[in-house]
Amino acid sequence: MPCSTPAAGSLIERRRRTSSPSLGTFPLFPADPLCLERGQGAHVWDTSGKRYLDCTAQNLCISVGYAHPVTLTMVGEQMGRMQHCTTLFHHEQPVAYAEELVARMPEGSGDWVVHLVNSGAEAIDLAFMMARAHTGHFEMVSLRNAYHGLHFGAAGSTAFSPCRFATASLQGFVHAMHPDQYKGAFGPGAGITPYLDELRRTIFSSTAGHIAGMIIEPIQGFGGVVPMPPGYMKEAFRITREAGGLAICDEVQTGFGRMGSHYWGFEAHDAVPDIVVLGKGMGNGFPIAGVIARREIAQSFTQVRFFNTYGSNPMAAAAARSVLKVVDDEGLQANALARGQQLLAGLHRLQQRHSLIGDVRGTGLILGFELVRNRTTREPVVEEGERIHRRIRDAGVIMVKGSATRNTFRINPPMGITAEDCEVLLDVLERAFAAG
Ligand SMILES: Cc1ncc(COP(=O)(O)O)c(C=O)c1O
Numbered sequence: 001m002p003c004s005t006p007a008a009g010s011l012i013e014r015r016r017r018t019s020s021p022s023l024g025t026f027p028l029f030p031a032d033p034l035c036l037e038r039g040q041g042a043h044v045w046d047t048s049g050k051r052y053l054d055c056t057a058q059n060l061c062i063s064v065g066y067a068h069p070v071t072l073t074m075v076g077e078q079m080g081r082m083q084h085c086t087t088l089f090h091h092e093q094p095v096a097y098a099e100e101l102v103a104r105m106p107e108g109s110g111d112w113v114v115h116l117v118n119s120g121a122e123a124i125d126l127a128f129m130m131a132r133a134h135t136g137h138f139e140m141v142s143l144r145n146a147y148h149g150l151h152f153g154a155a156g157s158t159a160f161s162p163c164r165f166a167t168a169s170l171q172g173f174v175h176a177m178h179p180d181q182y183k184g185a186f187g188p189g190a191g192i193t194p195y196l197d198e199l200r201r202t203i204f205s206s207t208a209g210h211i212a213g214m215i216i217e218p219i220q221g222f223g224g225v226v227p228m229p230p231g232y233m234k235e236a237f238r239i240t241r242e243a244g245g246l247a248i249c250d251e252v253q254t255g256f257g258r259m260g261s262h263y264w265g266f267e268a269h270d271a272v273p274d275i276v277v278l279g280k281g282m283g284n285g286f287p288i289a290g291v292i293a294r295r296e297i298a299q300s301f302t303q304v305r306f307f308n309t310y311g312s313n314p315m316a317a318a319a320a321r322s323v324l325k326v327v328d329d330e331g332l333q334a335n336a337l338a339r340g341q342q343l344l345a346g347l348h349r350l351q352q353r354h355s356l357i358g359d360v361r362g363t364g365l366i367l368g369f370e371l372v373r374n375r376t377t378r379e380p381v382v383e384e385g386e387r388i389h390r391r392i393r394d395a396g397v398i399m400v401k402g403s404a405t406r407n408t409f410r411i412n413p414p415m416g417i418t419a420e421d422c423e424v425l426l427d428v429l430e431r432a433f434a435a436g
Contacts, residue, residue, distance in 0.1 A: 007047040008035040028400060029393065039066025042414045042421055044398070053421055053428075055399045055413045060221070060253050060366075063281030064326040065414045071284045071322040078318040085314050087307070093317035100324050101292060104263060109272045113298045116290040117311040120252045120279030121149025123289035124215070127275045128153055130293055131213035131246040134300035138171075139207040141199070141214040141240070143178040145404065147222035148215060148250055148277075157215055160223075160404060174206040178220065179232045182359050182370070183378050192232045199236055203243050213246035213275070214239075218265025221253040224403025225361055225368025225410055233269040246297065249273035252280050252289070253366060257327050258415060260337030260364025268363070281415075284326075286319030332415040336364040339422050343367055343411060346426035354433040356381055356388075367411040368402065380407035391432040397425055 012033060015023075028034065035047045042065060044054045057063065064071065078093060085091040098114035105112050117123050128140055142148065142157035149155065150163055156173035158164075177185050179195035186194040203211060216233055220226040237247035254265030255278055262268045264276065274297060279289035290311075310316075327333060340363060347369055351357040358372030371381040371388075385407050392399055402408050413421070 005035075005046075005048040008033075011035045011047065029390070034393075034398065041065045041067075042417045051396060052393075053397045053413065053417075053425060055397060055411045055425065057281070057412050057414045058285065059400075060258070060280045060412045061283070061285050062414045063256060063258065063323055064284050064330070064332060065416045066285075068284060068322070068326060070326050070329075071286075071319055074318040074322040074325075075286060075315050078315045083313075083315055084310070085312075086309065087312050091312070091314050093314035093321070094312040097317040097321050097324075100321060104324070105276075105292065106264075106267060106272060111295045112292050113295050114290055114292050115298060115311070116288060116313075116317065117308050118287050118289060118313075118316070119149070119151075120277070120289050121151035121154040122308065122311075123252070123277045123279055123291050124148045124157065124250065125151060125153035127215070127248050127277050127291050127293075128157070128212070129306075130275060130291070130297050130301045131248060133303060134297045135210075135212045135244055135246060137208070137210045137212040137244055139211045140173050141176055141203065141207070141211055141245070142173060143216060143220070144175045145178045145180065145220050145223035145226060146175070146215070146217060146250075147220070148217075148252075162404075172212075174202055176202040176214075178223070178226060179229050180226050181229050182226075182361070188378075192229050192235065195232065196235050196239065199239055203239070207243075209243065211240065211243045211245035213248050215248040215250055215277075217250045217252075218254045218259070218268060219362065219366050221366065221410070221412075222402050224370065224405075224408035225366060226403075227361060227363065228269060230269070233266065234271040237271050237273065246274040247271070248275045248277065250277045252277060253412075256281055256323060257333030258336050258365050258412075260333060260340045263333060282323060283316055283319040284323050286316050288313070288316035288320050327415070330416060333364075335417075336415050339413075339417050339419065340364040340367060342419060342422050343426070346422070347429075350426070350429055350433065353430075356384060356433065362411070365412060365415055365417070368408045369411075370403070370408045372407070380405035382407055385409075388432045391435055392428055395428040395431065397428045 036044050038045050102112045144159045146159045148157045156170045159175045176199045249266045257263050276292040347360040356371045357369050358375050359370040371385045373379040402410050
């Protein structure tokens with residue numbers, strides 16, 4: 001398929017020539033990739049000047065919107081004053097950010113401290129290292145269908161064969177069955193009991209019986225928007241602690257109000273973890289990630305020297321502070337809730353008209369719908385999905401597909417998306433499905 005403009009064609013060719021092919025293993029529209037130039041609010045423009053509603057938010061990184069004036073001002077001012085300051089020194093920005101972040105943890109939930117790094121996978125690794133240092137145990141449990149990043153340590157906890165090398169990888173990770181209520185191993189609507197029993201068996205049979213921790217995403221995002229069913233996370237964390245481990249919650253996608261109903265995903269499950277991992281939308285596009293850990297856990301991680309050159313960068317901290325401020329000042333958590341309800345209602349109407357849509361799920365602005373051949377067998381639909389995906393793009397909306405079978409469309413726009421934009425999205429989806 002030809003590229004949309006000569007400028008796009010040239011960019012694609014230049015990237016092919018000198019950028020590593022390893023940067024292209026998650027292709028979106030491989031035959032005709034999108035070449036983007038700028039963004040504003042919830043929209044992006046490609047090199048031909050065509051505007052798109054961005055329902056990816058760049059993998060949920062653009063939390064409060066492209067070119068948000070508060071982010072621009074706070075980062076710009078910090079850049080002009082001092083663009084970097086390592087943790088060898090003290091600097092106001094990361095300290096103020098840690099204070100503001102800790103103040104957003106549930107009241108009375110503990111004595112929390114913050115450690116900042118640069119990417120989600122680094123933060124996941126840090127959580128694992130802290131858990132191992134604190135417990136003295138090695139093995140870490142994660143769920144099948146989980147995505148926690150692809151750097152060396154984090155990659156061990158991610159549970160997708162397309163993301164794993166067939167050579168020795170880091171040891172010490174076991175995967176328990178994920179409690180998917182739509183098409184999980186124990187059948188539709190099986191509830192949580194068989195999955196909790198299986199977790200106990202996994203710890204008994206695949207670990208030394210004591211573990212360093214268990215990590216859970218409140219909604220498995222890349223895995224196809226699979227929410228943890230009520231009660232699972234709380235009980236899984238109880239089992240984890242019984243086995244000597246720490247409860248780790250991966251809030252890289254679900255944090256900062258995107259769930260709408262709660263500021264943190266774990267709050268929706270009445271389950272307070274021991275370590276919370278943050279990333280993505282935390283910096284509204286600026287690379288920053290980190291962990292919030294109970295003080296005594298972080299203290300255990302001082303036995304050896306640990307340093308991360310760019311961790312606690314003041315520009316990144318300024319960007320992250322802008323997110324906290326805008327989410328509060330503009331009521332973006334409430335907007336995520338309202339827009340999520342609007343979209344869920346529209347998607348359910350769409351599901352009634354189009355039998356290909358087997359399931360609609362999610363919360364706030366972490367939504368997905370799954371295409372199936374037959375609503376009883378739930379066999380994934382792929383080819384029709386590709387055609388529908390292309391029509392959605394042509395109509396000016398960008399979405400990605402998730403899950404191992406790539407048949408779940410994901411809706412994760414910037415959190416300031418308007419009611420009008422949501423109507424546009426629903427209209428685009430209706431027309432894309434109606435075209436057959
Ligand atoms: C839930 C979750 N955790 C961790 C990560 C890893 O983040 P990063 O890509 O910044 O390493 C991701 C990335 O998609 C994610 O979705």
